[in-house]
Amino acid sequence: xxxxxxxxxxxxxxxxxxxxxxxxxxxxxxxxxxxxxxxxxxxxxxxxxxxxxxxxxxxxxxxxxxxxxxxxxxxxxxxxxxxxxxxxxxxxxxxxxxxxxxxxxxxxxxxxxxxxxxxxxxxxxxxxxxxxxxxxxxxxxxxxxxxxxxxxxxxxxxxxxxxxxxxxxxxxxxxxxxxxxxxxxxxxxxxxxxxxxxxxxxxxxxxxxxxxxxxxxxxxxxxxxxxxxxxxxxxxxxxxxxxxxxxxxxxxxxxxx
Amino acid sequence: xxxxxxxxxxxxxxxxxxxxxxxxxxxxxxxxxxxxxxxxxxxxxxxxxxxxxxxxxxxxxxxxxxxxxxxxxxxxxxxxxxxxxxxxxxxxxxxxxxxxxxxxxxxxxxxxxxxxxxxxxxxxxxxxxxxxxxxxxxxxxxxxxxxxxxxxxxxxxxxxxxxxxxxxxxxxxxxxxxxxxxxxxxxxxxxxxxxxxxxxxxxxxxxxxxxxxxxxxxxxxxxxxxxxxxxxxxxxxxxxxxxxxxxxxxxxxxxxxxxxxxxx
Numbered sequence: 001x002x003x004x005x006x007x008x009x010x011x012x013x014x015x016x017x018x019x020x021x022x023x024x025x026x027x028x029x030x031x032x033x034x035x036x037x038x039x040x041x042x043x044x045x046x047x048x049x050x051x052x053x054x055x056x057x058x059x060x061x062x063x064x065x066x067x068x069x070x071x072x073x074x075x076x077x078x079x080x081x082x083x084x085x086x087x088x089x090x091x092x093x094x095x096x097x098x099x100x101x102x103x104x105x106x107x108x109x110x111x112x113x114x115x116x117x118x119x120x121x122x123x124x125x126x127x128x129x130x131x132x133x134x135x136x137x138x139x140x141x142x143x144x145x146x147x148x149x150x151x152x153x154x155x156x157x158x159x160x161x162x163x164x165x166x167x168x169x170x171x172x173x174x175x176x177x178x179x180x181x182x183x184x185x186x187x188x189x190x191x192x193x194x195x196x197x198x199x200x201x202x203x204x205x206x207x208x209x210x211x212x213x214x215x216x217x218x219x220x221x222x223x224x225x226x227x228x229x230x231x232x233x234x235x236x237x238x239x240x241x242x243x244x245x246x247x248x249x250x251x252x253x254x255x256x257x
Numbered sequence: 258x259x260x261x262x263x264x265x266x267x268x269x270x271x272x273x274x275x276x277x278x279x280x281x282x283x284x285x286x287x288x289x290x291x292x293x294x295x296x297x298x299x300x301x302x303x304x305x306x307x308x309x310x311x312x313x314x315x316x317x318x319x320x321x322x323x324x325x326x327x328x329x330x331x332x333x334x335x336x337x338x339x340x341x342x343x344x345x346x347x348x349x350x351x352x353x354x355x356x357x358x359x360x361x362x363x364x365x366x367x368x369x370x371x372x373x374x375x376x377x378x379x380x381x382x383x384x385x386x387x388x389x390x391x392x393x394x395x396x397x398x399x400x401x402x403x404x405x406x407x408x409x410x411x412x413x414x415x416x417x418x419x420x421x422x423x424x425x426x427x428x429x430x431x432x433x434x435x436x437x438x439x440x441x442x443x444x445x446x447x448x449x450x451x452x453x454x455x456x457x458x459x460x461x462x463x464x465x466x467x468x469x470x471x472x473x474x475x476x477x478x479x480x481x482x483x484x485x486x487x488x489x490x491x492x493x494x495x496x497x498x499x500x501x502x503x504x505x506x507x508x509x510x511x512x513x514x515x516x517x518x519x520x521x
Contacts (some may be wrong), residue, residue: 059419064339079425089420092519103424132517147420154424 004070004080005035005157005190007056011065014051015215016148026213028065031192031209031218035070035226038184038191040201042247043211050162051192052216056192057160068245069158072221079106084164088143088185090135090150096122097131098152102162107154121153122146124183141172145179153182159184166198177203185229198247202226203235209248213254219252262450303485308492311485320474324492328360328459328471331387335394335462339402340448347406347442352414352432355405372458376465384467402451409443410436412521443521444515449505456498 007224014026026048033039043049051106054060056067058077067074069081077083100118101111108114122128125145136144144164151159165173177200184191195201201208202224210220226234234240261268270278286307291297292304299307315321349356372480383389413436427465463472471490478486509516 036499057419059422076426077419077422082421083423085416085420087414087416089414089416091417091435091439093513093515103421106425114376136424136518159424160423 003035003188004029006072006213007033007158007190007192008068009056009065009157010063010068012055012067013065013215014048014055014060014063014206015034015166026055027215027217029216029218030065031221032215033190033192033207038193038204038206040193040195040205040208042195042198042208043216044200044213047197047211047213047254048216049211051213053083053160053162053192053194056158057081059083063186065141079154080242081160082151082154082158083136083160083162084147084151086166088135088140088147090143090146092135095132095134096127096138096146099135099146100153103150103154103257117153119148121149121183124152125149125179127179141168141176142145142178144168144202148176148180152187152189155187157187158190158192163195164193164210166195167199173200180204181228181230198244198251199235201234202243202247203230208243208247212250220246221252222246264382287302297434300441300482303488307485308488309488311483315486315489316447321489321493324469324471324474325497327469328463328494329497330477331394331462331470332448332452332455332459333391335391336398336452338391339398339451343399343402343406343451344444347403348410348437350403351407351440353412360403364400364403367396368404371399373461376461381465389391389466390462390472393462397461398451402447403453405447409440409447409521412443413439414520440521442509442516442519445505445509445513446521449460449502452501452505453498454492457502459494480521 007027009031010028011028012026013024013028016025029052041049041052052059054226056074057064058074058081074081094102097115097118099120101114103183104114104117108117113165119128119131122131123222125148127142127145127149129212130138130142137144138146148164165176166175181204190204193201193204205224208220208222209218210222211217212219220244226239260266261272278469289305290301292299292302312321315324344355346360350360372393374392377387379392379396383392417435417439418431419433422428426434459470460472460475463470466478467473467476467511471494477491478484478490
């Protein structure tokens with residue numbers, strides 16, 4: 001069976017009408033992301049990368065162009081495209097386990113099966129012992145891990161991530177990256193990962209897309225041939241640094257230094 | 258002393274209780290000193306024992322309890338009517354800009370009208386029966402409450418709604434299964450605060466065209482120049498209001514233990 005999750009963007013663009021005229025946020029973008037590919041989108045802040053991601057999620061209307069998932073046009077949010085935000089967006093009245101089973105209710109009718117799947121992913125993110133805790137009792141990093149477990153347990157074809165580790169401290173962030181790769185390795189969803197952290201983008205992705213300053217367009221499309229599974233030490237190797245130099249070249253140019 | 262006066266530094270709990278008691282104690286001593294010494298005309302401010310005496314008489318002849326029961330019923334019914342209307346309407350206003358645009362100008366206008374201005378109208382429309390009193394309590398409470406409920410609903414973080422949408426929940430499911438549960442503790446706070454406002458309008462509703470109730474007693478006492486009964490009425494209202502507030506707080510803590518530290 002051919003796996004699902006192939007994303008196609010055809011001339012997708014976005015502008016906002018402001019009191020003093022029209023603001024171009026995203027210039028026409030065309031690209032194809034194969035099913036199971038991990039793609040990172042980097043660019044200077046305010047370049048429209050989050051807007052592009054939100055259009056793919058169906059949370060933001062496009063001003064023109066077309067987004068196709070496995071050939072079907074995207075018209076609104078849908079369960080085959082789950083989004084992870086910078087804030088964990090947990091349901092505060094539900095326990096850790098409840099947060100995962102709550103969304104699984106739409107996929108699995110059997111309650112015992114929901115709890116089994118939820119527990120599996122909570123263990124995967126290292127929160128097996130915290131299934132009865134409420135979000136307010138967890139640290140920010142732990143909350144984000146619950147959000148990650150929830151999205152992975154749901155098992156969407158496409159995982160859209162909007163700087164999901166942006167609010168975490170450097171150590172937690174590095175651990176979360178490794179964790180994400182390890183869990184992604186087994187379920188291989190298509191991932192579109194927005195970040196402004198170049199190291200993060202290269203470390204995680206099969207392919208890094210570099211966006212220009214506003215109005216954002218894709219100025220470079222860089223394959224990342226680093227072998228998987230990747231460990232965090234790869235970030236010190238010459239191959240990694242060469243890729244980093246190429247990405248940074250663009251970003252510095254776009255910021256205008 | 259210095260270490261108790263730091264910005265937002267919590268006090269030891271027994272000290273906090275003590276402080277509140279000390280202030281009330283000082284007020285009481287000052288009041289007692291001013292009245293028992295004869296420095297203040299008892300017509301302006303009666304002695305504590307005169308008020309206690311009035312209370313005992315009121316209990317003995319049954320009027321105090323009867324009036325309290327009447328007032329409590331009015332408060333409960335008026336506040337319940339307001340709350341039952343404010344929760345669904347406020348939820349719609351806070352969730353759909355459509356309903357907010359439709360209703361906000363109207364609510365915003367009424368909200369600024371002084372409730373006493375509605376007394377003559379309410380008598381014209383409903384006569385002097387029970388409905389007229391409930392209408393006044395409703396007007397005083399609802400138009401504030403509905404906006405506060407709408408704000409409770411707006412406090413639900415946007416990513417929570419968007420995240421739920423990407424998990425495939427429909428708008429109606431998000432409203433019922435995400436927005437409402439998240440906003441409930443905030444709504445409880447609103448209900449507690451607006452119940453206090455209903456109490457403040459009680460006297461107004463019972464001052465005119467009433468034959469029973471604590472507010473009516475206060476008006477009657479004014480006519481008969483019995484300041485100890487005015488103060489007795491005020492104390493009973495204050496006490497009942499305070500008790501209902503504490504009960505509400507305890508109920509919220511019990512029902513929503515998860516809400517501690519969650520923005521609402």
